[in-house]
Amino acid sequence: DTGVSQNPRHKITKRGQNVTFRCDPISEHNRLYWYRQTLGQGPEFLTYFQNEAQLEKSRLLSDRFSAERPKGSFSTLEIQRTEQGDSAMYLCASFGDTEKYGYTFGSGTRLTVV
Amino acid sequence: QKEVEQNSGPLSVPEGAIASLNCTYSDRGSQSFFWYRQYSGKSPELIMSIYSNGDKEDGRFTAQLNKASQYVSLLIRDSQPSDSATYLCAVTTKLAGGTSYGKLTFGQGTILTVHP
Numbered sequence: 001d002t003g004v005s006q007n008p009r010h011k012i013t014k015r016g017q018n019v020t021f022r023c024d025p026i027s028e029h030n031r032l033y034w035y036r037q038t039l040g041q042g043p044e045f046l047t048y049f050q051n052e053a054q055l056e057k058s059r060l061l062s063d064r065f066s067a068e069r070p071k072g073s074f075s076t077l078e079i080q081r082t083e084q085g086d087s088a089m090y091l092c093a094s095f096g097d098t099e100k101y102g103y104t105f106g107s108g109t110r111l112t113v114v
Numbered sequence: 115q116k117e118v119e120q121n122s123g124p125l126s127v128p129e130g131a132i133a134s135l136n137c138t139y140s141d142r143g144s145q146s147f148f149w150y151r152q153y154s155g156k157s158p159e160l161i162m163s164i165y166s167n168g169d170k171e172d173g174r175f176t177a178q179l180n181k182a183s184q185y186v187s188l189l190i191r192d193s194q195p196s197d198s199a200t201y202l203c204a205v206t207t208k209l210a211g212g213t214s215y216g217k218l219t220f221g222q223g224t225i226l227t228v229h230p
Contacts, residue, residue, distance in 0.1 A: 033217060042118075042202050042220030043158065056217060091157055093218070102148050103204075103218055105157040 004106035006092050012112045013082055020078045021109045025094030032075050033103065034067055035091040036060065043091055049075060082113045117141060120203050120221035129230050133190040137203030137221055140184070144205040147179055147186045148218070152200045162188060193228040200225050 005024040013019050025032045031050050035043035046065070047057045051072035061067075064082075069075040079086055089110050093103040121136040135149075146165050150158035164170045164177040164186065176189040186205075190197055203221040 035218075035220075040222075042204075042222045043218075045217045045219065048217055089157075102160040102163050104160070105150075108157045 004092055004094050004104050006106035006109050010110050015113055016081055018080045020076055021090055022076050023092030024074045029094035029096040031095040033093040034077050037089045084113045087111055087113045117219050118203055118205055118221040120224045124225035126227045127193050129228055131193050133193045133226055135188040135201050135224050137186045138184055139205045143207045146206045148204040149188045150202040158202055195228050198227050
C-alpha cells in the first residue's frame with residue numbers, strides 16, 4: 001500500500017449534474033477525512049469517518065453533499081446538482097493511531113463545474 | 115477571528131537565506147501542530163509535526179511551538195529554489211479519551227518564493 005488513492009484526478013461536469021469521488025485510504029488507517037480547497041485558500045474540513053461511522057460534518061457540507069464509508073475501507077463523496085461554486089480540489093486524508101506520521105493526503109480530485 | 119492564521123505573504127527570500135513562517139491559533143485546546151508544504155496543483159505534504167513547547171529540528175527545518183502565546187513557526191535554513199511552495203499550518207485536538215485525533219484545521223497558507 002503506497003498511500004492514499006483518489007479517483008478520478010480530474011472531473012469536468014455541467015452544472016446540475018451529479019458527481020461521485022472515491023478515496024482509498026492507507027489500509028491500516030481507521031480515520032478518513034474529506035477536505036475542499038479553493039485557489040489561494042487552505043483546505044477546509046468537510047467530514048470525517050472512524051471506520052464506517054461518520055463522526056463529524058462541517059456546515060459546509062450542504063444537503064447536496066453526501067459521504068459514505070460503507071465497510072470502513074474506501075469512501076465516496078457525492079455532490080448532487082452541482083453548482084459552479086462547487087469547483088474546487090477535493091482532498092482525502094487518512095490517519096492511523098500513530099500521531100508521528102500525521103495525516104496523509106491523497107492527490108486530490110479537481111472538480112470543474114461549467 | 116480565524117481559527118488558524120498565518121503571516122500574510124507572499125514571502126520572498128534569496129537562496130541560502132533563512133525563511134521564517136508564522137502561525138497563530140485560537141483554540142487553546144489544540145494539541146498537535148503540523149506544517150505542510152504544497153506545490154502548485156499538488157496535495158499537501160507533511161514536513162514537520164510538533165506537540166510540545168520548544169523547538170524541533172529536522173534537517174534544514176525547525177518548528178517552534180509556544181502554547182502560552184498560541185504560536186507556532188517554521189524556519190527553513192539554507193533555503194533552496196525547490197522550497198518555493200505554499201506552506202500550510204494545521205492544528206488538531208485530541209478527542210476525549212486522549213487516544214485519537216479529530217479534524218485538522220488549516221491556515222490560509224503562506225506562499226514562499228526562493229530566488230536564485
